[in-house]
Amino acid sequence: MKDNNKNELITYLPDFITGKLDDKEIESVIREEIEKNEFFKREYIKIKETLGYINSTEYELAPPNGYFNNLLPEIRKRIINDRISITDKLFNYKRLWKFAIPVIVIVLIFIVIIFSQKSKDNLNLITTTDTFLIKNKMSFNVDTNTVKTQTSIENKKESEKEYRKETEKSTTKNKYYTIQKSRNKAETFIHSNDDFYNNEDIFDEIVILDIFNDTDIEQEFSEMDIQEQNIILDNLRKLKLN
Amino acid sequence: MREPINIETDDNKLIDAFIEGNENAFNYIVLKYQKKVYRIIRRIVLNHDDTNDILQEVFIKLYNSMSEYRRESRLFTYLYRIAVNHSLNHIRKAKKNKACIVQINDDIHDLSSTNPGIEEELEKKEKIKIVEKALKSLPEKQRLVFILRFYDNLSYEEIGEILNISKGGLKANYFHAVKKIQKIITDERQ
Numbered sequence: 001m002k003d004n005n006k007n008e009l010i011t012y013l014p015d016f017i018t019g020k021l022d023d024k025e026i027e028s029v030i031r032e033e034i035e036k037n038e039f040f041k042r043e044y045i046k047i048k049e050t051l052g053y054i055n056s057t058e059y060e061l062a063p064p065n066g067y068f069n070n071l072l073p074e075i076r077k078r079i080i081n082d083r084i085s086i087t088d089k090l091f092n093y094k095r096l097w098k099f100a101i102p103v104i105v106i107v108l109i110f111i112v113i114i115f116s117q118k119s120k121d122n123l124n125l126i127t128t129t130d131t132f133l134i135k136n137k138m139s140f141n142v143d144t145n146t147v148k149t150q151t152s153i154e155n156k157k158e159s160e161k162e163y164r165k166e167t168e169k170s171t172t173k174n175k176y177y178t179i180q181k182s183r184n185k186a187e188t189f190i191h192s193n194d195d196f197y198n199n200e201d202i203f204d205e206i207v208i209l210d211i212f213n214d215t216d217i218e219q220e221f222s223e224m225d226i227q228e229q230n231i232i233l234d235n236l237r238k239l240k241l242n
Numbered sequence: 243m244r245e246p247i248n249i250e251t252d253d254n255k256l257i258d259a260f261i262e263g264n265e266n267a268f269n270y271i272v273l274k275y276q277k278k279v280y281r282i283i284r285r286i287v288l289n290h291d292d293t294n295d296i297l298q299e300v301f302i303k304l305y306n307s308m309s310e311y312r313r314e315s316r317l318f319t320y321l322y323r324i325a326v327n328h329s330l331n332h333i334r335k336a337k338k339n340k341a342c343i344v345q346i347n348d349d350i351h352d353l354s355s356t357n358p359g360i361e362e363e364l365e366k367k368e369k370i371k372i373v374e375k376a377l378k379s380l381p382e383k384q385r386l387v388f389i390l391r392f393y394d395n396l397s398y399e400e401i402g403e404i405l406n407i408s409k410g411g412l413k414a415n416y417f418h419a420v421k422k423i424q425k426i427i428t429d430e431r432q
Contacts, residue, residue, distance in 0.1 A: 009412055010417070011413050011416075011417040012413070013417070014391075014392075014416060014417055014420045015391075015413070015416075018392065020391075020395065023374070046424060047420055047421075047424065049418060050423055050424035050425075050427055051392070051420065053369065053427055054373050054376075054392070054423065054427075056366075056369060057366070057369050057370045057373045061281060061284050061285065063284075063290055063293075063294075064290065067294075068276055068277065068280075071276055071298070072269055072271070072272050072273065072276075073296070074298060075272060075298050075301045075302060075305075078298055078302055079302055079305055082302065109300060
């Protein structure tokens with residue numbers, strides 16, 4: 001037999017010794033080797049001693065007396081406890097949700113109310129500034145170019161200006177009272193700026209602009225004299241609304 | 243009419259009965275395999291208390307996963323696989339090897355107190371200590387192969403299934419485990 005085969009044959013020794021070798025042919029070859037091969041015989045004896053030694057300790061792995069009588073009831077008990085604990089957890093979650101859902105709903109309602117209130121209040125005052133900032137596409141960081149542009153417009157329509165101004169101012173006065181409610185709300189937002197609050201003219205101007213349509217506002221603004229325009233712009237700057 | 247079941251009933255029939263709602267089927271499975279599964283766990287984790295915990299967990303896991311069991315392998319192979327995995331996880335987590343030795347020695351002490359012949363008991367105690375040391379010195383794979391082959395008489399095919407590895411080389415693994423144990427035993431006895 002070749003060396004490779006002999007080495008492999010040795011690996012069968014533990015199974016041969018413990019009677020777990022199914023292959024009868026290999027079994028007979030091992031028997032032959034044990035008889036005629038000293039090295040193989042020595043290996044066989046050593047492994048047999050080792051396995052015998054291990055085997056002599058096996059009984060110690062037995063559990064305490066009566067252990068298996070109680071095992072099944074213990075397992076059943078744990079299964080029931082697990083079920084209960086799962087149910088408890090679900091119940092606790094339910095309880096949590098019972099309180100959490102109303103709290104979340106209330107908080108959300110509050111947030112919605114506060115935001116809607118704010119946006120309503122802001123609308124009256126901010127639309128005036130938005131009118132300038134967005135719709136007329138003018139920045140309140142007005143520079144000299146803006147002023148120059150408006151001056152040129154003013155020069156062109158100087159003759160019409162006096163008439164229109166008078167007409168619009170009288171219209172404004174009438175409309176001013178109809179928007180008094182909006183003004184009051186706006187006041188609550190501008191109370192921190194006393195200059196603005198006390199300046200009725202400026203306030204009037206803003207409100208006037210608010211009630212005109214876009215074209216009117218643009219036209220109105222452009223038709224104002226430069227001094228008036230600057231007053232409005234300066235005051236808006238003071239408000240830091242830009 | 244349903245066929246009555248008992249501990250001798252085929253595993254697949256017990257599983258079917260359990261899935262159909264017969265809780266007794268699970269009881270029979272436990273009674274049928276409790277000793278075998280206990281031994282395999284005990285040899286891996288080495289002390290009774292941990293074995294008891296793991297054994298219960300194994301059967302609870304079986305109880306909860308019985309409907310998912312695909313019957314690709316035999317029930318006891320499936321059970322052994324759960325037991326081996328739980329035991330290895332336990333060892334990896336707890337790293338209680340030293341504590342295990344103490345526990346084993348305590349168990350042996352309990353046994354010796356009930357038996358006559360103190361010298362004989364001391365000798366047994368010493369033997370176990372050496373074997374446990376030898377088993378612990380083995381790489382995880384060799385150790386499991388040795389336990390499943392030597393103590394549980396499983397075929398290499400079954401061992402491969404349980405450990406989820408190919409059976410090629412398992413015989414060599416077993417032989418090398420035996421040789422390492424032999425060396426430790428020889429060294430310890432000198």
